[in-house]
Amino acid sequence: MESVDYTDTFIAVAPDTAATCGVVPVPRAQGPTVASASYGLVAPHPYRYRSSEVIFTVWADRQGIPTEERDVAWVDYFAKPRACLRASDLGKRFGWAVHADEAGRIALHGLGTAEYGSLAAGRTPDGQPVTMTAAMHSRR
Numbered sequence: 235m236e237s238v239d240y241t242d243t244f245i246a247v248a249p250d251t252a253a254t255c256g257v258v259p260v261p262r263a264q265g266p267t268v269a270s271a272s273y274g275l276v277a278p279h280p281y282r283y284r285s286s287e288v289i290f291t292v293w294a295d296r297q298g299i300p301t302e303e304r305d306v307a308w309v310d311y312f313a314k315p316r317a318c319l320r321a322s323d324l325g326k327r328f329g330w331a332v333h334a335d336e337a338g339r340i341a342l343h344g345l346g347t348a349e350y351g352s353l354a355a356g357r358t359p360d361g362q363p364v365t366m367t368a369a370m371h372s373r374r
Contacts, residue, residue, distance in 0.1 A: 237286065238317070240365075242336050251325070252372075253347075272324060275291060281341050286349055288340065328370050
């Protein structure tokens, strides 16, 4: 099973993003997008979920997998390599960076906020060092 979780890491927005601040992704008429569903899980509950939980939950919700079948679906889903949140439109299009704490739980920080600035400088707000990476480029 390949892990999509990070610890003590700040995933900055993509270098080629057009975003100037964090913009809330809006669901489409036919339902939430992957970005809007991910945002809806993480934003109201910072540092509650790990990346793997967010990625899987969004996928399982979109697939309509019942709660009682999700333990088995989890194993099947992560039996193959999966993209991590570096590939998410949150960081590529919508201006949201992801910070994973020492336990791998994540929070979103909008481009241009004080928290984003602190983390982008390589330090958590309490002064601890953080590993830096960036979301994947939006274009090839």
